[in-house]
Amino acid sequence: MSNQMNNQVKFNILVFIGNPDIFKNSLLPKIIKLYQYFDKSKFCLYCCVNNKFSCKSDIDNLLKSNLGSNNLDFSYYLFETINKGADIGGFFQLIKKVKEVNDNSYNYNIFIHTKSKDSWRESLLVVLEVDYLLNFEQRISENKKIGIYGCHQWHNKNKRYSSNKQLKLSRQDSKQIYEENFRTVNSLFQINFNKQTLNKYSFIAGTIFIFNSQLIDFMFPKIDDCYQLLPSYDHWRPAGEDLIGFEYTFERWFGALCHHLGLQVLSEQT
Secondary structure: OOEOOOOOOOEEEEEEEOOHHHHHHHHHHHHHHHHHHEOHHHEEEEEEEEOOOOOHHHHHHHHHHHHHHOOOOOOEEEEEEOOEOHHHHHHHHHHHHHHHHOOOOOOEEEEEEOOOOHHHHHHHHHHHOHHHHHHHHHHHHHOOOEEEEEEHHHEEOOOOOOOEOOOOEOHHHHHHHHHHHHHHHHHHHOOOOOHHHHHHOOEEOOOOEEEEHHHHHHHHHHHHHHHHOOOEOOOOOOOHHHHHOHHHHHHHHHHHHHHHOOOEEEEEOO
């Protein structure tokens, strides 16, 4: 069954694969359903593989097998990256690949990754549901200022900060670290977030969302500098002072950037 979405709405599907089993069992079936329901020209699939935990050739074989078994025929971009900054590192590498391909007909992007927390992942992945995308299309027809759109459950409007017993940090200490990191990132782009932005912005926790390609255009000139801020580590969770590293900062910064650019972070209850 093939159905047409609004011709003005086309999506890059950007996938960061850290855990190949989660990709196979959780993400890929949802992606396949989208290609079965909609015209394949509405999507362009990019897969970035963390070479410490996954194998590019295995993912390639998995994709080809699923395309064959579901009588689908579409191209995709598949490449590897190092274990740097977890899903945020993958996000930046995917942005670079999108700009390299340079197909500007895709005006929105769906960023997903193999998040390890099952309960978080399954609710965040609502962005891959057919009805969710149809509703998003309707919202876009009414509001061209949507910058990020995600799961309502993980839409952090109050910007809650957590204390950190291991590092003996209070909530206020954590807030100050995040805002200092904001200033470091902002200096790359020669921008400042005013008090209104810092007070009003919101973000999607878990970093699985739909986002406007305007954000790619803004970030790309400094994407390598952003990437270099991220930690490299042997496991998913960094140790010591990196517990509030830039991979966590960017999760919030994306939302603040939207506000700074006059775009909105919105969510939908499901």
